[in-house]
Amino acid sequence: MPLPRDVPVISDPVILARYPFLPQATSLTQKLALENNITLEELLNSPRMEETRTRGRLRLIESMQNKGGVDAMAMRDIHTEGGQMLESFSYSYARLIVAASEQEVLMSRWAQAEAERAEKLLAVDEIALPLIAETYIDQLQRKKTDEIDSEMNSEKNIWQIGMVDFIELCTKITGERWRLLNHNVKKGWVDLGDRRMASAKQLARLLRERIKQEILQDVKNRMAGVTDELAINLAEPLGMVTNLMQRVSSERLEMSGVEQQDWPPCMRMAVNELNSGVNVNHFGRLFLASMAATIGLEVEAATAFFENAPDFNPGTTKYQIAHVYDRGYTPSGCSKLKLNHRCAVQIGDDRLCDQPWLDHPMKYLRAKQRRRTQEQQFAEAQSASSKEIENDKGEEETPSQTK
Numbered sequence: 498m499p500l501p502r503d504v505p506v507i508s509d510p511v512i513l514a515r516y517p518f519l520p521q522a523t524s525l526t527q528k529l530a531l532e533n534n535i536t537l538e539e540l541l542n543s544p545r546m547e548e549t550r551t552r553g554r555l556r557l558i559e560s561m562q563n564k565g566g567v568d569a570m571a572m573r574d575i576h577t578e579g580g581q582m583l584e585s586f587s588y589s590y591a592r593l594i595v596a597a598s599e600q601e602v603l604m605s606r607w608a609q610a611e612a613e614r615a616e617k618l619l620a621v622d623e624i625a626l627p628l629i630a631e632t633y634i635d636q637l638q639r640k641k642t643d644e645i646d647s648e649m650n651s652e653k654n655i656w657q658i659g660m661v662d663f664i665e666l667c668t669k670i671t672g673e674r675w676r677l678l679n680h681n682v683k684k685g686w687v688d689l690g691d692r693r694m695a696s697a698k699q700l701a702r703l704l705r706e707r708i709k710q711e712i713l714q715d716v717k718n719r720m721a722g723v724t725d726e727l728a729i730n731l732a733e734p735l736g737m738v739t740n741l742m743q744r745v746s747s748e749r750l751e752m753s754g755v756e757q758q759d760w761p762p763c764m765r766m767a768v769n770e771l772n773s774g775v776n777v778n779h780f781g782r783l784f785l786a787s788m789a790a791t792i793g794l795e796v797e798a799a800t801a802f803f804e805n806a807p808d809f810n811p812g813t814t815k816y817q818i819a820h821v822y823d824r825g826y827t828p829s830g831c832s833k834l835k836l837n838h839r840c841a842v843q844i845g846d847d848r849l850c851d852q853p854w855l856d857h858p859m860k861y862l863r864a865k866q867r868r869r870t871q872e873q874q875f876a877e878a879q880s881a882s883s884k885e886i887e888n889d890k891g892e893e894e895t896p897s898q899t900k
């Protein structure tokens with residue numbers, strides 16, 4: 498079902514910041530960015546945007562942990578410019594991380610959580626509801642009591658939506674309430690609401706489905722714009738989210754297929770040392786276990802790293818590793834690893850580790866991984882084009898051979 502061709506104008510910055518996924522919200526984000534000199538670089542790295550990044554990470558954490566979606570409440574007064582900036586840019590930041598993940602599961606979980614948050618707010622937001630409903634639903638109208646001939650609904654005002662929209666949006670909602678049979682339908686219009694669920698609440702629930710679809714599509718479209726530099730910059734928060742997701746979900750995320758050749762030298766050093774019976778210090782062991790959790794290795798695979806350790810005890814090691822997985826520890830950054838003698842390189846040993854931006858092993862891993870994927874794609878494209886050339890040659894030679 499197509500979206501309405503013309504979306505209503507929404508100029509209230511509170512609505513735009515509260516519902517930052519709206520197509521109309523782009524103008525507010527652009528305005529705030531311009532007036533406050535917020536560039537992508539600022540958003541990703543500047544100390545003044547730290548609170549925004551924290552809120553962005555929180556949006557993602559809540560999308561994994563909360564059954565009811567992202568926490569509906571803003572962290573600051575949304576009627577102030579500071580509050581509007583926090584909500585708008587934290588959404589943009591979270592969306593960047595999700596796009597950089599290239600993981601459908603994560604995208605879907607996040608879109609679902611943001612949509613659930615919107616539903617909660619919209620169910621009680623009389624001002625925003627009509628505007629947002631008109632943004633996403635083409636056939637929509639409100640009827641007053643005297644025009645309603647239903648016994649099912651005792652409300653003064655009810656929402657009606659076109660039957661095609663209703664059927665499309667209901668397909669993924671379970672329960673008798675969402676059957677067309679249990680609604681009044683007249684001339685293609687479906688009355689929303691019944692004795693147990695107010696009309697506005699039903700509309701907000703239907704909107705949740707449409708909003709989820711739109712957020713998902715938006716983040717998928719943005720995936721193509723994620724550069725190597727951006728993906729590497731976001732490796733650490735992405736690792737945190739991935740780790741958390743492994744913990745709370747049966748759907749495993751595997752950092753888009755990390756392979757052993759992508760591991761940073763510090764991780765390889767820890768594995769090799771343990772393998773040869775060296776007694777790696779507590780910091781090194783914790784680092785290895787948290788890296789294993791973050792890249793999506795099974796607990797058994799992580800336990801196997803420790804099999805040759807001098808003090809190896811299968812039960813205790815597995816218990817300790819499971820604890821690291823459960824707590825969702827994120828791997829330490831390069832400066833801490835260096836301080837604890839767990840960095841594996843000196844200047845000049847590894848070109849990637851020498852890069853000024855390389856301050857976390859997850860960034861190393863992401864950079865390697867993206868480079869490998871690009872090389873694979875290039876090799877595949879080359880082999881496809883040489884096959885085409887060979888086929889063309891074959892076709893050109895056939896007539897002369899038959900002469």
Ligand code: SF4
Pocket residue numbers: 761762763764830831832834835839840841842850855856857858861
């Ligand atoms: S520079 Fe960082 S990523 Fe490279 S080996 Fe040292 S700690 Fe690991």
